[in-house]
Amino acid sequence: MSQILAGDDLHKSFGLTRALRGASIVLDEGEVVAVMGPSGSGKSTLLHCLAGLLTPDRGEVRFAGRRIDDLPDRERTHLRRTVFGFVFQFGQLVPELPAVENIALPLLLAGRRRRQALAAAAPWLSRLGLDGVGERLPGELSGGQGQRVAMARALVANPRVVFADEPTGSLDSVAADEVMELLVDAAREHGTSVLMVTHEPRVAAWADRTVLVRDGVDALGQRLGMASP
Amino acid sequence: MTVSYALLGLLKGSSRHGYDLKRSYDRRFGEVKPIRFGQVYRTLSQLERDGRVEVVGVEAGSGPDRKRYSITSEGVTDLDTWLGEPEEPQPHRQSVLFTKVVVALLSGRSAEHFLDVQRARHLDAMKALTTARRNAATTQDALLADFQLFHLEADLRWIDHTESRLAALAEEVRDVPDPRRR
Numbered sequence A: 001m002s003q004i005l006a007g008d009d010l011h012k013s014f015g016l017t018r019a020l021r022g023a024s025i026v027l028d029e030g031e032v033v034a035v036m037g038p039s040g041s042g043k044s045t046l047l048h049c050l051a052g053l054l055t056p057d058r059g060e061v062r063f064a065g066r067r068i069d070d071l072p073d074r075e076r077t078h079l080r081r082t083v084f085g086f087v088f089q090f091g092q093l094v095p096e097l098p099a100v101e102n103i104a105l106p107l108l109l110a111g112r113r114r115r116q117a118l119a120a121a122a123p124w125l126s127r128l129g130l131d132g133v134g135e136r137l138p139g140e141l142s143g144g145q146g147q148r149v150a151m152a153r154a155l156v157a158n159p160r161v162v163f164a165d166e167p168t169g170s171l172d173s174v175a176a177d178e179v180m181e182l183l184v185d186a187a188r189e190h191g192t193s194v195l196m197v198t199h200e201p202r203v204a205a206w207a208d209r210t211v212l213v214r215d216g217v218d219a220l221g222q223r224l225g226m227a228s229p
Numbered sequence B: 001m002t003v004s005y006a007l008l009g010l011l012k013g014s015s016r017h018g019y020d021l022k023r024s025y026d027r028r029f030g031e032v033k034p035i036r037f038g039q040v041y042r043t044l045s046q047l048e049r050d051g052r053v054e055v056v057g058v059e060a061g062s063g064p065d066r067k068r069y070s071i072t073s074e075g076v077t078d079l080d081t082w083l084g085e086p087e088e089p090q091p092h093r094q095s096v097l098f099t100k101v102v103v104a105l106l107s108g109r110s111a112e113h114f115l116d117v118q119r120a121r122h123l124d125a126m127k128a129l130t131t132a133r134r135n136a137a138t139t140q141d142a143l144l145a146d147f148q149l150f151h152l153e154a155d156l157r158w159i160d161h162t163e164s165r166l167a168a169l170a171e172e173v174r175d176v177p178d179p180r181r182r
């Protein structure tokens, strides 16, 4: 399997808070990796640096072999819209848009025609057991339904990497299993890689591999010699 | 104990031979440890002596499997009582994890290292169970895997929780050799 995303010796501080202190991680094509670790250990910061939402102070991020942390904003935004997908704990759906348009959003942002985008989004509704709720606004969905819409939105443009920060954080165990099954199936089907932060061992157990972040470094890798290759 | 009630439960549907009971038992409950024929027949004789099952037919030939068993009304009452009673919660399932942490600190070893290797082992086991669960042919198989997953998850949560409190524990173990004798 070939490497799709790599972060090498990443450092990031917010004022005096050193959120990342030399974290390294590698994600292979089609690989699902869980990132665990105590609250405040730098998991979200790591995810955001890898996804180009934050610029690391030091270190490198490479996507498909190409350095991306030093790209100009416009190019990074383009990359995020075309090859990355995002899911966060609270779906972060656009409240004014019905579910199906929320799903279609990445396609619209990437310049697809409205009709085309909506046609591509529609099949995700039944695939996710969301038949009949496509026209509802996010405020009219249950937490689990909203999270599935967010998952569809992350996957609709067939991204190379999905970044998920606590994707099951607000769900009960049955809904969490459904969301994870969807994510892992999509990864298997399209060779999508997934990097997900989670506190829940049952969710992490869906991943091919778990990375433990402690105090801003990859602790499991360092201590047990299981570091990303 | 549990085995006799499992057999009573299986007999509740219809009368059966011992061999048939063993097969049903293994299919439903035997994933961890299949039941031996000897145990099936021993349990059935015990249940028969207690009046909870009775022999309703003996076929010609030899061997223990000629008898056909059926549950009695006492057996049904006993089964209902058992099903209606809560089991004692067992909070000490893997207290060896706890013991190892304290012993590590007492003897000046790294409790963190133990917790790390234990975490890795637990995560591996959970990964295997998650795969088994995804491939489970029946809801019963999936729920058995879930049962194990939730218990391992509880251990893991305790491991994470403890790891973040190790400094306090280490200090306590060092300063107060035996808190109960102060």
Ligand SMILES: Nc1ncnc2c1ncn2[C@@H]1O[C@H](COP(=O)(O)OP(=O)(O)OP(=O)(O)O)[C@@H](O)[C@H]1O
Pocket (backbone or CB within 6 Å): A014, A015, A017, A018, A019, A037, A038, A039, A040, A041, A042, A043, A044, A045, A046
């Ligand atoms: N935008 C920010 N401004 C200032 N400090 C920040 C910012 N983002 C994160 N931090 C700090 O950096 C550290 C790491 O935060 P981060 O969000 O990466 O942790 P985390 O591992 O995701 O925690 P949690 O499990 O609670 O989500 C924390 O001390 C946090 O307060």
Ligand SMILES: [Mg+2]
Pocket (backbone or CB within 6 Å): A043, A044, A045, A165
């Ligand atoms: Mg976070």
